[in-house]
Amino acid sequence: MVLAASFVEDLVRGTLQGLPPGAVYGLIAIGFVLAYKTSGVFNLAFGAQAYVSAALYFQARNEWGWSNLAAFVLAVVVVAPAIGLVLERLIFRHLPPGSSLAKLVIAIGLSVALPNLFELIVGFEPVAGRTPEGLLPNGAGVFYDPLGLYSFSRDELTALVVAVLGAAALAALFRFTAIGLQMRAVVESPRMTELNGIRADRVSAFSWALSSFFAGLAGVLIAPRFNTLSAPDFFNLVVVAIAAAAIGKLVSLPRALAGGLGLGVAIAIIDTFLPRIVERQQWLEPIQENVTPAVPFIVLFALVTLWPELRSSKEQTDPLAGVDPPPPTPAALTRSPWLTRITIVFAVCFFLVAGLVVFLRADASWLFVVTQAVILSTIYLSITVLTGFAGQISLCQGAFAAIGGFTVFQLADRFGMSVLVGAVVGACIAAAVSALLALPLVRLGRVWVAIATLAFAAFFDAVVVKLPFVGGGGTSLLQGTRVPRPVIGPWDLADDKAFLVLAVLVFAVAAYVVSAVKTGTVGRTLAALRGSEVASRSIGISPTRARVTAFAISGFLAGLGGAMLSIQQKNVNYASNFAPFAALFWLVLVVSLGARTVEGAAYAGASFSLMDRIIFQGTFIGWILRSEDRIPGVFPLSPKWRFVLFGLTTIAFAKHPEGLVENGKRNAHVRMAKLSARRDAHREPSADDAVPGEAVA
């Protein structure tokens, strides 16, 4: 009896403890659902928006000395909705309906760009160990214990009360106001609503502002739970919110709130009981601390893969959806052989010159960034295969790369195996994991594949990395995950130049694989599937086989690149290299520069590691002006501009899914062709100025 009583007591205590965070999760989920319902945008940037408000509140209060109320008004009431309005008006309004993949890519770009843009404008720097304060003074120090079971801190109670009030206010708005009614109508069918004389775009702008307000509110409320304000934590928050929203099938606001509360409570209860289970099951110990944060990711992955109704609700059933024009065709369709030839010649010349300069002139730090660029390009080729060829967005490439890195570390550390063999083994393991992961995903729509891979990445980050046989467990905290450099016969790769040669060779092999796949059966099959899945099946293509193959190739390349990166840095450096938020930027880079070609991946690799060094520090201007003294005073620019620049470039994805590089080249080619045609026309008036095989943008 005593045992049972204490069990119930613990259960209630866990529930109480879980309510405040659960309420905030629910709040974010509500905001997320609101934006998704009214505009069809799967707003992954929601976490970034919450972060901006939380950080602005912190900055105004602590750095500028504002009162709590003034800081709250600025961060949550003014800035948060303003961001929503700007995003809706400048970006999402102009995207054609049905372009859900483009919207997702842009949202991913924004979640990279927004936090950095904010930090640059406001001059905010996340400082470790400075815990953000809540809305009320001394929020972490005053406790209330109404039931005698669990003491709520003042912050927790505030979060709970504000979240419940917010949800209630939203319900009242929907029920009792004209704009609420209009919003419900727009959700049902934007076009039908417009036919009734309501301006759907205004309603949609309002709901974006409202949803962003909820993001800001949630950000400020949840901030005291983190010991440091940092964008990646808030990005994870959005994954939790999506899990809560998925419980509500992404459309029901009350169920989203309930889902958030449920997740919060479930986490707290597991937190209460898990330590007792671990006492008996020792093997669970290393992951004990990390199982609970992973609960939402597991729930999300399970919901996406096992609950078909969730996926079928993805197409908003607008009765007038049929009148939508088909999505616009991309500007450029086929590539003329000329363009390919010019590209190859240019690339060969460029690499010869750049290679010679690097070999003869570069110092150690330049060698490091150049080698890193080459290795990252190898990793980025994995995105070329999956996103460029198969049209699938994977947000867990960082995890595959990390598998490569950790395999090398483990094999070298435990068995003294050669790191080069380890790299190949690591790539194969990554390929196998990737193929296995693909199996439940092949039937999902593209947006759901992205969400499921995001959940996997978050799970990998929270649980798998902590396992001793993966991330090294406790010992690696002290010693790091060290990886030695290999020696091949007389060739000691501890020498950075020698290692660069190896990196270039690996990249060349990877580039060959990718281009062979592109022109071969696999690439053609994937292109067909990307074009039309039903039609592909009707000519005998098995979507499962093709997609699993694409995932496996992609996983192999990512694992290989991850292993190389770890060997280069002599350490896996998981958090800075491969964490989900870091890997998010990879996708942004590759997609904005060109996901369809090997050179797009190469440019992306160069941009990641060389842009800061060459452009932002003013080195390039210095070369042009032939003197370091004449570099203008605005340099060096912050490396954060990289994230802002490429994050915002994803906006072009809606119009030019082939990426900046390819699009720029085609435009230049068309212009050249027109010029020469005009010249011909002068000589010979009947000349046709159309360029065969080239569509004009």
Added chain:
Amino acid sequence: MTAVLEARGVTKTFAGITALSSVSLEVQPGERVGLIGPNGAGKTTFFNCLLGVLAPDRGTVLLEGDDVSDLPVHVRSRRGIGRTFQRIELFGESTVREHLLIAERVRRGDGSLWRDLLGRGRPRADELEACDEVLELLGLARLADEPIEHLSLGQGRLVEVGRALMTRPKLLLLDEPSSGLDRRETADLAATLRTVQDEQGFAILLVEHDVELVSSFTERSYVLDFGSLIAEGPTHEVLASAAVREAYLGPEVDAP
């Protein structure tokens, strides 16, 4: 002779509503058969059951005498069902020839990742030749290198036909090929199909509500209404029957 296609008692209900009730149908080799019916009669549902896009609640589908009811869509395609789509389904961002090439490669079944990696994945001369033959037959030869986005709807339909032909089908299912085309384009399409069929000898099952096309193109027809077959027989007889007229036009009213 074994029928190319035989459906036996195909039944499908959606949430209690019977979309198909025990529909049976047969197509002999080389035949042109029509399946007609007013909107909502269950034509598309039946079509999807034949192809395996939908799983029927009851009933079997036989292809040349073999039960294919449990096979997925792509396997049925490989067994000899080719199809076109009512709402055109082409592979964006590729040329006309590339549409046929991938179908040819899949039919041969000799492409693999390993061959790609060995540099043997590029289109081969004999594959290109096979594609060009079909393109010639359909009058698409001069469009072979055009991006698919540059084509008209009528040309797009022909590309779909060409793509289906590359799989060397024993049965070609045409899903409302006349939708979106004007009368002349429809007539051209029908003429081309007839020529190609004479040459290759596959059977055609035409799902259509354009009565004119059905009557000029098919020899035999089945009529679906509210999920049940209400008539079958030679097309001109079927179209003349009272039941069919009633299904299409409503019950006849005697003039007062």
